[in-house]
Amino acid sequence: MEITNAQRAEVLVHALPYIERYNGKVVVIKYGGNAMLSDELKDSVMGDIVLLSLVGAKVVLVHGGGPEITEMINIMGKETKFVDGLRVTDAETAQIAQMVLAGKINKNLVNLINKKGGTAIGLCGIDGRIFEAEVKDERLGYVGNITNVNAQLVMDVLEKGYIPIISTLGCDKNGNTYNINADTAAAKLAGALDAESLISMTDISGILRDKNDPSTLISKITTKEAYEIMAEKIIDGGMIPKVNCCIDAINCGVKKVFIIDGTIPHAVLIETLTDEGIGTMFVK
């Protein structure tokens, strides 16, 4: 059915209270997984971000890109070592990660934002030393724990009206590059920016009480309840670190943290600018 322009205006008006809520507030969007693989979805997500930015939110996009790094390692024919089943990130691998994240994925997102009429600036954790890191486990090489977040550059860039897009790489005082966990990085950055909300775009619909039954989606959860649910082993392995990051973000002062299914078209807008909550919201 065709939507008339009168209906369009009506829809815009209904978005008003939601727009007011985000006006001038920092929203960190963690972008990754399948939502980042399809060109069509990527295009659509970037449009959503430009829109959110234009209606007054200070949007910060944080992305990782594990699968593309692995693909490049394979194309380049680099052999990788494993310790206890975990891949070792030697200096060369860290260079590949840097190249793929900060050079390929990041600048492609900048290009897409620009195409949609926004003005983006592509950064990584090395720029302005946003993410300072240290070795987590000597045997795994340049896999980093974040030791410090310098949010000043991101704030400067937001103040000047740009949309910052940030690759989750870390650096140290000796000029080394680290691969760091994107969920953790997004959570810590959101905390350092005193963000209104952190939206984690994944490929699941949120937290399910029964992971095989979509109707058991938990739409709102406190950090206390989240700890309980993890204790009860309702959440399976892969979700646990994500949930922990959500809890961390709340503990760092972020008001609301969302896990949403990024493969739903305009999931971010539906979550932020309509009365429908489509994933799981974490609150204090």
Add this chain to the structure above:
Amino acid sequence: MEITNAQRAEVLVHALPYIERYNGKVVVIKYGGNAMLSDELKDSVMGDIVLLSLVGAKVVLVHGGGPEITEMINIMGKETKFVDGLRVTDAETAQIAQMVLAGKINKNLVNLINKKGGTAIGLCGIDGRIFEAEVKDERLGYVGNITNVNAQLVMDVLEKGYIPIISTLGCDKNGNTYNINADTAAAKLAGALDAESLISMTDISGILRDKNDPSTLISKITTKEAYEIMAEKIIDGGMIPKVNCCIDAINCGVKKVFIIDGTIPHAVLIETLTDEGIGTMFVK
């Protein structure tokens, strides 16, 4: 038919290029006539203005209120003199106009904007001497010609993020109040503010080649064509001053001037944020 949230998001995304066009630009809205009489419409128009403001436009609302002034004169039992069929605005009448415009209509609009979540500030042409005026015709008393527009106060208020709502009264150096034409005032203010567009909300659908046939609406017209159409007497008497104001605004540097039917719900949003042009647009 119910519009889904997915469709809502879709609609928001389609508004993106229109939002970009108005971002940071001054839009002067001349508000009056029937669009101002119905409470429901008034409520709806104020919502549209808050929305336009939130998505980044610098909206200035200019209003008159002839019928309400007449009504008050009657309630107060004041006798009015006429010269050549035109009402004489003596000092007392000018006081009533001031009271009704700046006290009643203006602050009620401020209240409505505030209720919709915006933050308005109600001004009149006396505040900051926005409209300096002089007597147009001695016999008619305090009916003013605008001699100077001081737009600084309006710019200061926009810079601080408020939505200015302006009653079209004039003042002079001796402390007199003048009733001034609202269409002219809006056009001159739009020029002084270097506005992107002036939207005149009337109760007609625009300029019609045949005033009895809505299908003859002219959707776009140059100032040159407008002069021709007036010469050909296609436009009838009441419209001529309005059309002249539109032409004046274009000549003062306003990019686009619209005459739209303010009684259509969300007419302003349809005109600014969708691909539908619903009235007549004047261009250079």
Add this chain to the structure above:
Amino acid sequence: MEITNAQRAEVLVHALPYIERYNGKVVVIKYGGNAMLSDELKDSVMGDIVLLSLVGAKVVLVHGGGPEITEMINIMGKETKFVDGLRVTDAETAQIAQMVLAGKINKNLVNLINKKGGTAIGLCGIDGRIFEAEVKDERLGYVGNITNVNAQLVMDVLEKGYIPIISTLGCDKNGNTYNINADTAAAKLAGALDAESLISMTDISGILRDKNDPSTLISKITTKEAYEIMAEKIIDGGMIPKVNCCIDAINCGVKKVFIIDGTIPHAVLIETLTDEGIGTMFVK
């Protein structure tokens, strides 16, 4: 006797220490009563305010206007109900109050300030939601208690160099207008602005120990002494709310609060810029 220009210069020089004291400080002047009824006095008071403003004080003028509201109610032939002898302010009465205060009295004061060379801006408690209010007593209708003062708009306007003139109306989130007590409003606003002083222009000469003997004027009183004097019933009924407002203002952080007789020509200037104290000064 004619004052020579040499004497004039001498007088200006003597004003120096007083000017220094008010430089850059906020002075709230509550204006009302008889001082507001005579055109000549009004003219003179506005001149005083422009002068105070030019010599560096940040003057805020707050006014009510009960008698003029009553007069308008009568002219308009509106019947008013009474409960326990108190007039009921129904929505229509609140509209009349709004019209008279914000449209007539307020903008006339703006006109006078402008005529004297200052640049004023006329606001009411609805603009920028300066005075948020709620119903005080259901039976009395829209008579409001102030629940919150938003002083930001007043500060923005002072920062830009305008003289704000404020009608004491209140508003709520539903778009209703309230009649609020002008003395209370001035005291609360002075507190919110962290004012150096609040000057209440009345038609009495200050607090008298014996209300029939002008020579018993108390020129300086602490809030503690003021409580005592009220306990001793030295102050009669009409003065009690005014004195309470003065005490409130001091408790809200205003340094000095004055009650002066506004019908004395240039009473404000004599109080602020000469060594003569002409009313009663409240201090901590």
Add this chain to the structure above:
Amino acid sequence: MEITNAQRAEVLVHALPYIERYNGKVVVIKYGGNAMLSDELKDSVMGDIVLLSLVGAKVVLVHGGGPEITEMINIMGKETKFVDGLRVTDAETAQIAQMVLAGKINKNLVNLINKKGGTAIGLCGIDGRIFEAEVKDERLGYVGNITNVNAQLVMDVLEKGYIPIISTLGCDKNGNTYNINADTAAAKLAGALDAESLISMTDISGILRDKNDPSTLISKITTKEAYEIMAEKIIDGGMIPKVNCCIDAINCGVKKVFIIDGTIPHAVLIETLTDEGIGTMFVK
């Protein structure tokens, strides 16, 4: 006769239009001669300057001090050479001038301004290279012609709210100090500051058509008329350079230049803040 406080207030009000005229404008006061010799007068002039500054003028005080330099040369027992009857300013003499002007006279004036409640800053033409100079006549040593005026420091100091007091010394790129003519320096600085007026405080009452008859004072003169009067030799020798400086200042863009008798108490205030013109005003 005692002036009452009511009269004082009246006087302040009469000063209003004059205060408005100088608000935010730069006023350069050239101070010297007998007006600078009496302690009482000095005290009074500094009070006038603080007052002018407090009511919104941006006052810059420029002073020389020939007699005190000569006195110090004598005390120090330094012999001075003469060429064609003009004293030679060798490096040592320039040092004495610097010491007396910038160290003694200047800082004493700063002390007096501070005592009156203003906040002054004492500068000389060497600070921030305000007056760049070159040798005028090799035989006379360090007597300088001004080659360039750097007004930035003075503007920075005014912007921060200080009252700059400036000794008329010059400097060059080699670190030499020059004695420069104070009248010329004041005129050039007033031009560089785009001053509203330059007030030259001398010990004569202005330009007289007959120098022995005070009643022949010319109260207003155009630069053209001033040239004529000099051609007619109406002005005697000592006045010619002063008149030339006044003309120069007008030609540099200063709106009004005054020669007044600085020994009249509060001459500056009478000239600026009352309706009495007490000297000669030069205009374009």
Add this chain to the structure above:
Amino acid sequence: MEITNAQRAEVLVHALPYIERYNGKVVVIKYGGNAMLSDELKDSVMGDIVLLSLVGAKVVLVHGGGPEITEMINIMGKETKFVDGLRVTDAETAQIAQMVLAGKINKNLVNLINKKGGTAIGLCGIDGRIFEAEVKDERLGYVGNITNVNAQLVMDVLEKGYIPIISTLGCDKNGNTYNINADTAAAKLAGALDAESLISMTDISGILRDKNDPSTLISKITTKEAYEIMAEKIIDGGMIPKVNCCIDAINCGVKKVFIIDGTIPHAVLIETLTDEGIGTMFVK
């Protein structure tokens, strides 16, 4: 021989006039070729840049990286087509260029600057649309001509005190990436930034009259002389585009353009902060 600390201080003092010359001025450094291949040199150049930045210059580093792109194409086993001997840059090749320039080289330089104590930010021509480009020759694919330089982002970043490092990639409104010539890009950016100087770090010592005789180095050349020398075919093929870029930069308003041998340790510092000119300087 050991340099004593006294001598060190002496050296610093000698650098003073050179430091003064660059204080607050924009210096664009085009970095490439062999100077970028050795790790030791790279480290040293980054130290020089941090130093220049600390002593007050606003340094912008522009880099390309042709050889590393070719190397990556080979590693990735991508086949490349050639037209008339020139390599075709298809979309995939442009992606590789983007990845290598903006991801690898650029962020490694950021890491090095950070290690030296500066705070760098790595950008490419896509960020903030710094370099807008279009296809130069349809047959060669995404090889771009610069159509527009948006220097605002670079200026914002300099204003905030960061050292911008810029990869010479171009973008268009459709989100395509272009490989653009680094010398041209540096020259155009220097022009848009109104730079004091552009320093092109190459692997030759400057322009030689006889390319086999280092003693024939031309240390200073006007643009007119440079045209003549090219007309006389004194400069061989490879140098011609570089010389043209230098001339272009001068024509765009850059004050001085240098070609220096970047393999000499601290060549940039020797050129900017000592009295030795080590390459060829172009002037108007």
Add this chain to the structure above:
Amino acid sequence: MEITNAQRAEVLVHALPYIERYNGKVVVIKYGGNAMLSDELKDSVMGDIVLLSLVGAKVVLVHGGGPEITEMINIMGKETKFVDGLRVTDAETAQIAQMVLAGKINKNLVNLINKKGGTAIGLCGIDGRIFEAEVKDERLGYVGNITNVNAQLVMDVLEKGYIPIISTLGCDKNGNTYNINADTAAAKLAGALDAESLISMTDISGILRDKNDPSTLISKITTKEAYEIMAEKIIDGGMIPKVNCCIDAINCGVKKVFIIDGTIPHAVLIETLTDEGIGTMFVK
């Protein structure tokens, strides 16, 4: 031996970490004694200060000048009284001190800084009431104890990029001038400015354990150790007040305080920009 430009660049690079340490930090230099007597040294010290300032430090120069005051008293043939062997500073003597310090020494230093390419501004404790003082001992006249330091003027001047040079005179509310101890003044000002370091240029090499053996120089000392050393009478009389000032400065929040031998060429630069510590450093 000649230092090559390559070596010069090397030296500059080695200064990098030291420059970084002082970037944007306030450094107060107390200048006096023999280091101030030789013209050559004075010239060299001013060059050092301009350099420190250009590389980003906010340098404040504080100077006294006892010997030159005494010399002037003698030249002027003024007789001085003594009380208990201490010279009485009557009003006339205070005037001479003011003249010599603020007029002669101060402005000569300004001239030298300007000559070196810096832009200095010469102030004394009277300007902006930097040093408020009171009589220390009635019998000694205008010898002042500092009662308050107003550092705002110095901060304003630094913010605008000037190098402030400050004579250590004091003032009071009655317009009197005081001679104050320069070491104390420098220490208190450094504290009020929250300085990174205070460098006291004396004519001794620092604190020696055995004052006859230069090899016993203490290069670093805590305030606690300094108290001990004074208790042990290792430091002789003349040094005690200096050491007390150093301790005071540390207690006021200055990070590091140095006593260095100002007669060593470029002592300030060696201390701040090389790895050699040449005097005694006091720390918490």
